[in-house]
Amino acid sequence: MPRAFQYRPKFVDIRVRPPVEGETPEPEADVYTLKPGERPCDHPECRKAATARAPKARDMLHEHYWFCQPHAAEYNRNWNFFAGLTEAEIRRRQTEELMTGGRPTWEMRAGRMSRESAAFAARFGTGQGYKDPFGMFGGGGHSARKPEPERRKLGKIERNALADLDLDDDADGPAIRARYTELVRRLHPDANGGDRSGENRLQRVIRAYQSLRKAGMV
Template identity: 35%
Template sequence: MKLESKYFDSIRVGSKRQQGAKKETRAPACQWKGCDKPGAHKAPKGRGRDGEYFHFCVDHVRQYNQDYNYFDGMSDAEVSSFRKDALTGHRPTWKTGANAWAHGTRDEARNAEAAERVNAATARVTRKARSSRTETAPTFRRQLKPLERKSLKVLDLGDDASREDVKSRFKELVKIHHPDANGGDTRSEEKLREILQAYNYLKQSGLV
């Protein structure tokens, strides 16, 4: 084409910035409640909704993936059945001697890889379930203050006493030192007052 051609002036070349803007697609908003960041990362919606995804920002997709459990809601028998089917890629099996290739089954390497993923996921779920059943939180998670330790001593309890231990011992001592049970003995009244003060302090401290 000649530079002096009348068609030369009609040609318009877009800038790289304009071309790049057309290619850009804006990410949907993060679907985490209360978040207004772009949701550029996809997270699976879960079992039974294969191919469906949530859109989260990078912080919330990490939090979602950390708590994600594909086997949530499944019984032990269902998880075991799923693991068994995963060995064959969730395809039907045939007796020894049948032509596996003719039936379209996957090769052994892919089956082994799928089984390994399922076994790892199942092991994590099992460990988490056992941990939640066997772990018991300690009664006192912090070091006792001197007055707290003294109040426990008034109730004839050690530093490792639980809330139930404190309540049970308090009721027991009140019955023993109540004036009605001691013929109005002033010493019992003083002991009962000391017990009440100790219990109330432990209650205010959050140990009861």
């Protein structure tokens, strides 16, 4: 071949060198090796880096699994926040989400026996601060009103149970029993010619009454 037509590579020759007999081939680089600062996906046998997090359970929203993007999508498709709840509990949660965003709420006032209330009343009773002749601020004036009795403290389960029975928070045992008997007689299918349209409400009434009995209110 003439000299002018000889092959002269202009750049680095990238042709693969054939393996030499008896030579141990170099191990291939692991494309799934985690970089510093990356965490592995929590899905079993997955070697990819985790890039998304997902809550572990409905009552563990602040604890998370870490998944790669495909496994995070699979986890989200199978996630059901309301799994295991009754229809009444689902409706109650949806109402709370609309009213308060699902966050707990507290009364914006100090209790009558709190430290702040005691210090406030002491200042008025000893002549410090403003005069309160009518006892409007708990200072004990000549025409001070008698303190109202504190309402009994109810938990969320008891308040919801009373609401299912259409009763106020101050309902006593006889009133609860009377209301329960009235609703059972009204909603039972035998009292409606076999009509089962009120059966769901009847089940809520029975569960509410059992919760109140368990709480010692009946």
